[in-house]
Amino acid sequence: MRKSIIKFTFIAFCCGLIILLIFNYRYPFITPAVGNWSVGYMQTQKLFPAPKLDENNIFSYKEIDALIPEDIDYIADPFFIQDSSKFYLFTELKGRGNANIALFSSKDGNNYQYLGIVLDEDFHLSYPQVFKYKHEYYMLPEAKGSGNVLLYKAKRFPMEWEISDTLLKDTSIKDPSILLSDELNLIVGVNDNLEQLFFTADSLEGKWKEHPNYKSRWGNESRPGGRFFKVDEEWYLPVQNRALGYGTGISIHKLNNNSGQLNLSLAHKMYLGPQPEILWFNRGMHHLDVQSNEKGYYMVYDGDRNTDGEKAFQYKRTLKFNFIDLYNYFRN
Structure with a gap:
């Protein structure tokens, strides 16, 4: 009897160890700690496969910190719009309080100047998705702290913005990405549980409702990291x-x-990831905005820096994402 208990305990221990090793391989328990985000940009002729990032076209949080009196933690979530041969780049800027929306401009898409804060609310702002619709400029940021999905309109582009509509009331979603097209108007975001939500309407000004028929992804690779873009008649x-x-x-x-x-299906796994050769992006990346132009494609992105080797123990994330992946597998 005693031998049977020992044998069972040994087998259970080995099985548990194997499971932990598999879990750790897929989502490591110990990872590099999150650092400070900076922003990069480049022009490329082709998007696929991913181009080599330009290590010179980066403005770091350190550079911006030196320009303004307030200490900042990071700049992230860059979105741009090109108009009259000028580039306007909007980013999340995190200082002492809630994050605000900052603006940069460039005549050639290479040399950017910091113009200041253009949107400041009592709640946290990020993901300043700027776009043009019917000859007017709009911004759909993440305004989760407000409890709504808010649409802003330029009162005086690009410096002054005001709320023009509440697209979704009493709905808190992260990083709402909007697609306005002839075939479909769509907003995709995630809730606090990283479950994808799809909303549609007949126009930007229409009544946005949760789409009645969609397949949601949950867990890793569910949260949007930039705007929709089109390549060869396909939306990505x-x-x-x-x-x-x-x-x-x-x-x-x-x-x-x-x-x-x-539904959204995987097309290019880890299109952008940690860039060991680029100091400012050596830990990871989490945002991309790309649009076509006469030279091919212009893209802006952000990356995170970890220079001191600090580590983070993330057992909850490891267990959660592995179990969610198992759920997604059996659900499909």
């Missing part, structure tokens, strides 16, 4: 990968519309 969305902790990288997912059922 950057999504965040958290394999090595928050902000590991960006994967590209393709939007599918099968007889009215919407």
Whole structure:
């Protein structure tokens, strides 16, 4: 009897160890600690495969910190719009309090100047998704702290913005990414549990409702990491990968519309990830905004820095994402 108990205990221990090793391989328990985010940009002729990032075209949080009196922690979530041969770049800027939206401009897409804070609220702002619709400029940021999905309109572009509409009331979602097209108007975001939510309307000003037929992804690679973009008549969305902790990288997912059922499927795994050769992006990346132009594609992105080797123990994330992946596997 005693031998049987010892044998069972040994087998259980070995099985548990194997499971932990598998879990650790997929989502390591110990990862590099999150540091400070900076922003980069470049022009490229082709998007796929991912181009080599330009290590010179970066403005770091340190550079911006030196320009303003307030200490800042990071700049992140860059979105841009090109108008009249000028580039306007909007970013999240985190200082002492809630994050605000900052603006940079460039005549050539290479030499940017910091113009200041253009949007400041009592709640945290990020993800300043700026776009043009019917000859007007709009911004759909993450305004989760307000409890709503808020749409801003330029009162005086690019410096002054005001709330023009509440697209979704009493709905708190992270990083709402909007697609306005002839075939579909769509907002995709995630809730606090990293469950994808899809909303549609007949126009930007229409009544946005949760789409009645979509396949949601839950867990890793569910949260948007940039705006929708089109290549060869297909729509794609950057999504965040958290394999090595928050902000590991960006994967590209393709939007599918099968007889009215919407879903996002993996197209390019870890399109952008940690850049060991770039100091400011050596820990990871978590945002990409790309748009086509006359030279090919212009892209902006952010990356995170870890220079002191600090580590983070993330057992909850490891267990959670592994079990969610198992759930997703059996659900499918």
